[in-house]
Amino acid sequence: MGNQLRKHIEEVVALSDDEYTFVLSHFSKEAFGKNDFLIQKRESVNHCYYVISGLLKLVYDDADGKKHITSFAMENWWESDFAAFFTQTEAQMSLQCIEETHVLSISLNNYNKLAANFPKMEYFFLKKSNAGHIASQRRILSFLTSSAKERYEQLLEQYPVLFQRVPKMLLASYLGVSRETLSRLSH
Amino acid sequence: MGNQLRKHIEEVVALSDDEYTFVLSHFSKEAFGKNDFLIQKRESVNHCYYVISGLLKLVYDDADGKKHITSFAMENWWESDFAAFFTQTEAQMSLQCIEETHVLSISLNNYNKLAANFPKMEYFFLKKSNAGHIASQRRILSFLTSSAKERYEQLLEQYPVLFQRVPKMLLASYLGVSRETLSRLSH
């Protein structure tokens, strides 16, 4: 329970009890209900979130009023509107619960303090950022090389659990196809 | 000349002369001719590159033998097959010169040493990685929200210099459209 974040961090760097207590003191535990917003577009983005349980969607509203899913965030994922968070500008996206969700949140101040004062966590954040960058490049590559059907099958293979937890219209949005097309692809 | 990397790093963190000398000692200067490969697919990826001058393309060959441009890298950009570099697995992409190119290269060992022994550079790498992650997310968003024509116009606005330095068939590949479609879009 209380040491889920510790296990997660220790996949990258080992921590003593005291070190983990110190790290944890930079976070706040928060709970959100289904459809609650963690980040609203046009508001300031004060936190980055570590998901303990539940499921989030990061949504961009385009000029035509259509909603596009930039990403999902499940257990042990880190999520925020990172562009807005790191540069302290207003949110261009919203972060909303698909399910009731428990998170640990960290402010930019505390993120910077932790990185500056505790090299192990700076190393951890660097590893996570590199991994996120690599994952984004893989997704870009799937847009360049694959048809909608192929992207659907890749998602099904990589994150089968999403198909049980997320309405298909949201998966369509994440894949960049209409819900009608996705429906026809699935058989 | 010799302090281009220093200026680049000092956009993020200040360095003393001695510190810069120390940093620079982790890099090697290399020169490549047009069409030379810095990384060949299926080979090991031993270096990450900082571009001093010139222009590179990061290319993925798909199962049908088609080539897709994952990204370009110009002056002051960092490039590698990061997935292969960080995990020391074989390259899934190739990195090739579009123009004669001068780089500073750093091995993974030296990258890790620098990050571990010199907090300012770990901070710099973290900032760069976060920026790269954010740029990738913006590109994903352009695939989700924009037509080929809109992506073309966004690229023209963001990197007009590419249109003078890169054949349009490569721009088409970067944008994820056929060269014929790009040709028809441009007027």
Next chain:
DNA sequence: TCATAATTGTGATGTTTGTCACGCAATAGT
């Protein structure tokens, strides 16, 4: 429980984009 809203499937049709084919211009190497 019942009414309402959200989600899904499917047909008909239109738009966007890819593919094939061809000719021409520009470039690079000898």
Next chain:
DNA sequence: ACTATTGCGTGACAAACATCACAATTATGA
């Protein structure tokens, strides 16, 4: 300078995908 290669534009056609409309099903909340 000449030739081979590479890059570019465009027509004709095919494939992929979006959009609109409507019905059916499944969740949700008072």
